[in-house]
Amino acid sequence: MDPVEKIGIINSWVKKHLVLYTGATRHSFILSISDGTIDFSSFKRWLGQDYIFVREFVPFAASVLLKASKNSDDSSDMEVVLSALASLSDEISWFKKEAAKWDVPLSNVIVHKSNQNYCRFLESLTLPEAEYPVVITALWAIETVYQESFSHCLEDGNKTPPELQEACKRWGSEGFGEYCHSLQKIANRCLEKASDEELKKAEVTFLRVLELEIEFWNMSHGGPK
């Protein structure tokens, strides 16, 4: 095993929980995009639900920003989270445009149970008691699952339908990858200084994000409600 000091706490957790991590980042929904067999009704279901999710993600990201500005000893943390928050405005516009293209109604969307659970979890992380190392780990995990998933769809030799390339590029691009890497560096630095209790909480939170992401993909596939 690689020493934690060399690979960082985050990568040591990814290795330790690789089965669950791969379950979230190589889900059958993503594999069906990359091999071109996706049923567009699954994509449309994902689009409508993810629009709701992203709207709920905004207050979560704002709460991380608040904690970054208060707790961090490195002022660049705040800038990384601020840029994420700023790009969410563009993301919401993109969802609206994409939904119009696919004839997906965005008003009165029935929020699926898995999405509700995820949004409730995000809300719990906005509380003042949720510590900065824990919430920055959550932010890293949430963004990285999408980055690893959608970048896979853009790899050479994959058969992602042209209609879905733009969606894949939102999260699969190099720029988004660099942002995830910045979050990982921040998380590692915070976790190195965290108490044992915070470390445990952050690891449990990472695992919870992976489970919720898997349930989110299952829902898009049209799994049970």
Ligand SMILES: Cc1ncc(CO)c(N)n1
């Ligand atoms: C469910 C989900 N996870 C992660 C992201 C990335 O922001 C997203 N848009 N939706």
